[in-house]
Amino acid sequence: MISRRAFAAYLAGGAAVASALLLPGWWQISGPGAAPPLPRLPLPLGEMSFSMQDHTGAEVSPQGLVGKPSLVFFGYTFCPDVCPTTLSDISTWLSGLGADAARLNAVFITVDPGRDTLPAMAQYMQHFHPAISGWRGSLAETDKAVAGFRASYTLGEGAEGEGADYAVEHTSSVFLFKADGRLAALIDLHEDRAQAVAKIQRVLQR
């Protein structure tokens, strides 16, 4: 027993020494002292691979967006706060652009195809700027889209249940792509309107 206790003490001591040696390294490399990781950039739209339907039932793909600048973002129609706010922001930007809005694609992709059926998407999109297209695909296609954008989503607790009441955690930045399909900028949730419209106008001027 004594030797086992001594061995345990020895182990604990060794662990303490190892932590003392490793902690500063951890602090700088992956701890709070580290620079925040740079988000990985999405692939160019032309190199992404997924197929979905828009809220009118038409077949759509990321390649179809190339040729015009595009605003794309992820969300779900059961989202009470962030998604209607973002859709309403994009509606305001598009209205602010006037006739120039026609030179732009605007796409909302659902990360909750289980609840967001095509009729649900069609009903939801009526409330926002008519130029915004609502895309929905199978779970597999949704995952391919999310991977191409280097975005992420996680279905909340209860998502397995019937008629479930769950939230979805998801990338909320709006992706702004140039006409050639390469990323121009990200527009974050709390960015002000003037800044967002300026970013869009810069891409439209190219």
Place this chain on the structure above:
Amino acid sequence: MKHIPFALALFAAFPAPLAADQQNIIAERVWSRASMGENRPGVAYMELHNTGSGTRTLTGVETGRAAMAQIHQTSTSASGVSQMAPAGDIDILPGTRIALEPGGLHIMLMQLDRPLAEGEYYHLTLIFKNGDNVEIRVPVLAASARGPGQ
């Protein structure tokens, strides 16, 4: 056109006795979005101003319209991922105000009895730790509304 009914709604929403209770919590810029379908959650936003001399702690909310009502906080990570979580108790220090606004704190209404319809009102009770609850009347704006004036 939506501005005029809303201006009227503001007057209707804040008759003096409802807006300022004895404990000096004033709810301003109160609004809610129309919800869609039978089971999508609703949301309500407002500013709460503590004009009294003591800290007030908001612990929850209740409404006859929703089986479950909670105060949630949306937070967005450095990598741009947003999530919602219950906000817990919220202290409002004397002389300060807290904003429940899009992309931040908000009241989430789950299991609504029926969808919140644009143009209607409902009552919401703000529950405070000292037991002095505040009843407010919430106007329902368009599903695309972005703030109390839109």
